[in-house]
Amino acid sequence: MRYYTLQIDGKEQVAASADGQALFLLPDFPDMNALIEAGGISEIPADAPEAGPGAVVLAPIPRPRQDILCLGINYAAHAEESARFSQAAFGGDRPYPIFFSKRTAWCPGPGAPIPSHADIVDSLDYECELGVVIGKAASRVSRAEAGAHVFGYTIVNDVSARNLQTRHKQWYFGKSLDGFTPMGPCIVSADEFAFPPALPIRCRVNGELRQNSTTDLLITSIPEIIEMVSQGMTLTAGTVIATGTPAGVGMGMEPPQFLKAGDLVTCEIEGIGILENRVAD
Ligand code: MG
Numbered sequence: 001m002r003y004y005t006l007q008i009d010g011k012e013q014v015a016a017s018a019d020g021q022a023l024f025l026l027p028d029f030p031d032m033n034a035l036i037e038a039g040g041i042s043e044i045p046a047d048a049p050e051a052g053p054g055a056v057v058l059a060p061i062p063r064p065r066q067d068i069l070c071l072g073i074n075y076a077a078h079a080e081e082s083a084r085f086s087q088a089a090f091g092g093d094r095p096y097p098i099f100f101s102k103r104t105a106w107c108p109g110p111g112a113p114i115p116s117h118a119d120i121v122d123s124l125d126y127e128c129e130l131g132v133v134i135g136k137a138a139s140r141v142s143r144a145e146a147g148a149h150v151f152g153y154t155i156v157n158d159v160s161a162r163n164l165q166t167r168h169k170q171w172y173f174g175k176s177l178d179g180f181t182p183m184g185p186c187i188v189s190a191d192e193f194a195f196p197p198a199l200p201i202r203c204r205v206n207g208e209l210r211q212n213s214t215t216d217l218l219i220t221s222i223p224e225i226i227e228m229v230s231q232g233m234t235l236t237a238g239t240v241i242a243t244g245t246p247a248g249v250g251m252g253m254e255p256p257q258f259l260k261a262g263d264l265v266t267c268e269i270e271g272i273g274i275l276e277n278r279v280a281d
């Protein structure tokens with residue numbers, strides 16, 4: 001099942017699609033978090049109205065209840081390019097994963113602009129990532145049990161201001177500016193994929209292929225992430241985990257190429273869809 005948040009006549013509504021084509025409204029659920037807490041649906045209700053052509057697709061969780069939990073440097077090739085950009089900020093041995101978070105007052109959906117924050121950002125960058133959405137709350141869960149706590153998957157663009165990320169001791173500020181977490185186009189339920197999912201993941205900038213990998217190349221896998229974090233921190237329903245980005249970000253290019261106003265960033269994960277956003281002025 002594929003789950004969407006739509007805006008229709010200024011009102012947000014949850015919708016689902018069994019075939020990826022027709023979207024049906026689910027008025028029993030006030031928002032996506034309520035649908036996630038309920039465990040989703042197994043089939044489209046017979047009386048569900050079809051969404052009309054005026055519906056706008058928003059981020060599936062437009063306002064997450066908590067910060068997005070993120071993995072840093074979680075693909076080997078991205079570790080190499082990051083250390084090349086800044087050995088001080090990204091180099092060295094890492095026996096344990098980097099966890100950080102993104103504040104997300106609201107997430108842009110497909111087609112919504114990415115604010116450039118040009119007055120304080122001189123090195124705007126993209127990071128296409130597989131987003132894991134937690135369903136049943138996870139506390140002290142083993143990796144063997146982790147899959148049962150995943151509601152589904154989405155695409156997250158972990159937009160980053162490299163100058164702010166490396167200037168401050170923590171990445172939090174440089175990752176958390178308004179509009180820095182585009183998400184979408186939908187959440188695909190976990191039962192549609194093997195666990196953990198091995199999906200081709202790509203990012204293009206103005207049509208040029210920049211990132212091209214698969215989601216089974218994570219250094220710390222999804223079951224390991226859930227096991228490790230849940231030993232001390234309950235992952236509640238609706239938690240979004242951004243699992244890290246593959247090689248090919250702008251700071252990894254020689255010379256680095258950062259985003260500028262008007263650039264079109266196209267994140268794609270096969271089986272989930274396309275999340276496309278243009279950088280605003
Ligand atoms: Mg990232």
